[in-house]
Amino acid sequence: ACAPGTGVGEKAGKDSSGKTAVTVASLKVSATVPVEIAQRKGFFADEGLDVTLKYVEAAAAVPSVVGGEADFTILNAPAVLAARSNGVPVVGVSVLSTANEDPADSPLRLLATTLKDPEDLEGKKVAVDTLFQLPDLTLRTALRSKGVDPSEVEFVEIPFPQMKEALTSGQVVAADMTEPFATGAEQDKRLHTLISNAEGQTTDWPHTVSLGSEAFVKGNPEVVAAFQRAMDAAVAYTREHPDEARAIVPTYTAVPAELAKAINMPTWKSTVTQKGWQNWADVLREEGAVKGDVDVSGAYVQQK
Amino acid sequence: MPESVKDANPGTGAVTAGPAALLEAQGIARSFPHRNGSVTPAVGDINLSIAKGEFVAIVGPSGCGKTTLLRCLCGLLKPDSGKLRYNGEPVDGVPDDVAVVFQEYNRSLFPWLSVRRNVEFGLTELPKPERRARAEEALQRVHLADVPEHYPWQLSGGMQQRVAIARAIATSPNLLLMDEPFASVDAQTRMRLEAMTASISTELGLATLLITHDIDEAVFLADRVIVLSPRPSHVVAEVVVDIPRPRDALEVKAMPRFQEYRRLIHDVIVNTESSTSATADSPVPARALGTQPERSA
Amino acid sequence: MPESVKDANPGTGAVTAGPAALLEAQGIARSFPHRNGSVTPAVGDINLSIAKGEFVAIVGPSGCGKTTLLRCLCGLLKPDSGKLRYNGEPVDGVPDDVAVVFQEYNRSLFPWLSVRRNVEFGLTELPKPERRARAEEALQRVHLADVPEHYPWQLSGGMQQRVAIARAIATSPNLLLMDEPFASVDAQTRMRLEAMTASISTELGLATLLITHDIDEAVFLADRVIVLSPRPSHVVAEVVVDIPRPRDALEVKAMPRFQEYRRLIHDVIVNTESSTSATADSPVPARALGTQPERSA
Amino acid sequence: MRHRLVHVGKGLTGLLLLVVLYEAGRASGVFPDEAMPSTIAIVTSAFQEVFSGSLGTATGDTLHAWALGLLSACAVGIPAGMALGASRWADSLAKVTVEFLRPVPAVALVPVAVISFGLEIGMQVFLIGFACLWPVLIGTRHGVRAIDPLMIDSARMLGLSRREIAVRVSLPATAPAIATGVRLAASLGVVVAVAAEIVTGSPGLGQYLTQAQQGGDDAAAFAAVLISGVLGLTVNALFVAGENRLAGWQQQSTEGRR
Amino acid sequence: MRDLARSAASFTAFLLLLAGWQLAGRNDTTGLLPPFSDVAAEVVAILTDERLTSDVLPSVLRALLGFALGSFIGVTVGIVLGWWRSLDPWLRPPLEFLRAVPPPALVPIAVVAFGASDTLRVVVIALGACWPVLLNTTDGLRRVEAGYIDSARVYTSGRATAVLRRAALPAALPQITSGLRIGLALSLILMVISEMIASSSGLGYLILQSQRLYALTPMYAGVLILAFTGWLLTLLFSAAERRALVWFEGMKGRNHA
């Protein structure tokens, strides 16, 4: 399928076994483990979906659904809103995870060397992986909740794998890490967690979500509904079987099995409210990630 | 064939070639513009015709525009003005059956091809064995049969020049243009090559235009010698050489006639140069000597 | 200065040059290896010496290794064997006061420099006005004073060759090596350039080695003419030309002596070629003719 | 044979120097010890992963996309470069467009490439081809311009048509310059292939590298770097061999006389 | 006159390309290909607000600095390899190895060695852009007509550096500039790549950040500015080149003069 637009708005076809063929462009990160579970545990099949998994990096995720290369893909909620606000016709279809109930369980956290108080961050250099993506936005939200003005902090982009080095060599005073880097770094006695990215948020804030193109979602309500049900079931299963999920992570990501046992996971939860989405819209606007209004109505398919 | 002696009357008299004229040039002029706006006039105004099978030699001072003229005649360079007909057709691009030996032979050979393949280069339409045979024959004629697998840059200057000659004659052209083709070969080889040139042009009824600096060579080889003035060049004299063919080098060069022609041409050149560019009528009684040339072929 | 007549005894007799020998070559040999493992021997075994202020001409068949020899003599090419001394010192790299006119003049001028700057190329250590003056003088000598701002590729073949000569003489060398420097210039200009070469070499006490194909030229210009055999080349004969200087072209060429020298050299060449490579002792009584040359300087 | 061995020996010595420098950097603390595994660890990891792990497949994937990308760049770049070099009109016609497209980074084209070519190899080939096109095009154009005009004249004189001249004169005469351009493009192609994989997540060395980095397996990450370096080295060696066959005349014709 | 016609044709061809873009953008349903008119408006916006001085100019400056440094490295090492040929077998393999290492893979080393600074970015650009210059210098020097070298050896009395400076380099200059041309465009591309890491401003950052947030109009505006910069720089470069290489064009174009 190379021609642009093929598949967009078209009815998803049924294959020979009577199942609906669906392509999901997934990411090789631990946050997408429900997708793996849905595939391996047969949740997709139960809903009559014959899913082909393709792996992409975040940059290719949205183009793959709007270009018709895949029917669904996985991203984080603020990215979906940002894309929509820029006129890219994508719609969230289900939620995979939300902010952690207990901030201490968050896979995302800010590690520091000497600083003890988040307020000391003002005027200092802090490493984030990518500006205005989920980790960065959650950190800003967390800081605000502690009364720190993020605009006073100098954020620099340093890839996760190099963060520890940047910290210990003194290039930055703190670094916002994710798993498995955070767990790995915490084993170094010189580093400690300064603040969890989940501070100031509730489980109503969607984090990882699945999405499709507007045309596909409009044109295939049954497929979308089936996909939603399968994903929700998989999310519930994941929540209930954390150890199984941890065992699956190393099979499709590069997280070493040892580390996978120790890492933090997000809260696996598939129900959020419009308020939850609206939170992100407000953050995006406040932090200047998008210009103009972010309209959350229509940004996601209502839960059935 | 030149009907009779020509009076060099540049700028005015058009040379009317007979029905057999192979190449006919009228009022050819060419100059080179420079970046700063100035212009170097090279070829002034030249009328010229070569009959089928005729051997014409051109002599003239260094830098007078001989090479430029030759490049115009074979359609490689567009003259600024003038008419050019080959076989009665206006020239537009290089005609098929014209071969050229360039003065800068070392830059005209293809360095990525062996000597043999350089010579075979123009013969693609022939089947391979014949191509090879022709190339070998041509190389033999220039006494280079022993280095077919060498590359041009492995050859001495004189050898390269001979390869260029072989490449030209291998195509069995109807008109052969040669720009100082023997400049870099030794006296012995030169004599042999001159003899070869004379014999193939006679044998094959090949029309030849030879640019040379050697008056002896011009007289020995040509039916007609054209003397050019310094830049911007025009024809100062045309001398019809009336020595019967086949000509034997030693014999011919001993003839008093030969000496006369030689002297005549030499004088024309000296006179032209000294009178800077005394044009109009040739100061030399070229007419006096010229008669209908006889050709053995 | 060559003490007396030399017997060409290649491979055996070392030429012992007197105390004034400027360049001395003993047993120079050079061959070219090919990819396929075969070898082209170019220079066989050559002994040679040039005295201060002496004018030596080399003649030999095309491809015999003259250019290769010249490149060895000026340190551009390492001979496979043999000893080379310049001013008594072993040659390693090109000596300061040697100038060369290459056979491939069109590849030896720098296309990115104007004619004037090409001629000035070897004069960097001089202050600018003097450099310019010297370049102008040299260009005048070769009759090219009117094109100093042209680029070499805007010149005719003969003009380029003259620029190369100007570049060489502008450096006021002690030894001038010239590889067929007049091959592409017309007869008139050639005579003038020959005269010029003779006069500056006499005036400046300049030693000159001239490679030429023109036996007349060799005899007219040289104190000594060296005849080479075909490849792999060795010295077949050395002819000491005993004609007093200054020599006037017309006068000299009319001398019976001149004709004798000419004939002699011609015969040597013809004999050598026919006896394929009859080496060892020169079949020609070169000794008979040679005497101590007189120089006017 | 002996000569060749000596040659290879010199090259290995040069590479050894690189290893020594790297280890010296580690030992002196200029390079952080933890982030940069030892040479032995890297080489071991490379061997293990190539023969047992997924590095072998990843290398294959990268090579596949690279080869197709480079081929398409040549297929477009060489004829286009020859046209631009030979015809002033073609050159000026394309000039502004070419100069505008040239500085466009391949990564910026990812969205367009995914939309137009999908997630499969076609997208990668497009990105690699786009990046490799310019060195080939510019190199060829330069080569055609540098042809001695007298050679073209000779071919015209021998009765060749424009097309024949392009194939039988311009192409061989330009071969050395094309070879330089392609050599440049070849290693640029490896770089872009890896970068494209990093950005889009298509399978290959780049994705392997990201995954290894994400997993904190530094030795594996460096093994991927090592392999891409070795790939570049091999590709270059192949090209040098090919160049000697196709364009050796130039080297010899200039060096033979020195 | 003729030049004028040529430039006109050139721009017409370019405008056709833009028209094609506009058309494709208008018909785009994916939201990922904005029409040219929107992008052009965004370009104007970027160039007139503070992003000109905060993002565009510093980045272009870094690209130029990196290009200068890369050219210097490329020419220098290229001369070493092309002129002192005996060094080639030793140095070539490690260099070819380094050449094939993708810059993103070098980030760890670079970040650690130079910190997340402008120096890092300039060095990344320089190390990437030096290769075309290096290769073309080396090859250009190897292909210098032997006759020029001979002449220069005679008239500079064989001083190797003089032969190099006065004959080999000028003769190789056309090919070196061909390498510089590629390097110049590559510098701009590498500027974007260099801003992938550890940056929070710059033209490359603008492009990448816009891409991540699916703000395709500013992204293409950034690309357009990049392309425009490249074109301008090439124009300047060509002017300089024309002056330096009059002889080359004249010599090669003489048939058709």
Ligand SMILES: Nc1ncnc2c1ncn2[C@@H]1O[C@H](COP(=O)(O)OP(=O)(O)OP(=O)(O)O)[C@@H](O)[C@H]1O
């Ligand atoms: N490309 C060019 N640009 C400018 N001037 C040129 C060009 N080509 C030739 N000329 C000039 O035209 C004149 C004639 O040159 P041409 O090569 O035709 O002379 P020629 O008669 O062949 O001389 P020679 O006997 O020395 O080869 C010369 O003065 C030369 O400087």
Ligand SMILES: Nc1ncnc2c1ncn2[C@@H]1O[C@H](COP(=O)(O)OP(=O)(O)OP(=O)(O)O)[C@@H](O)[C@H]1O
């Ligand atoms: N680079 C090279 N590689 C292989 N063979 C060469 C090379 N250079 C010269 N030769 C061979 O060496 C021999 C002598 O060449 P050289 O150029 O010295 O001859 P020459 O006497 O100058 O001839 P001419 O009078 O024709 O210029 C020739 O047979 C030639 O083929």
Ligand SMILES: [Mg+2]
């Ligand atoms: Mg000429």
Ligand SMILES: [Mg+2]
């Ligand atoms: Mg020679």
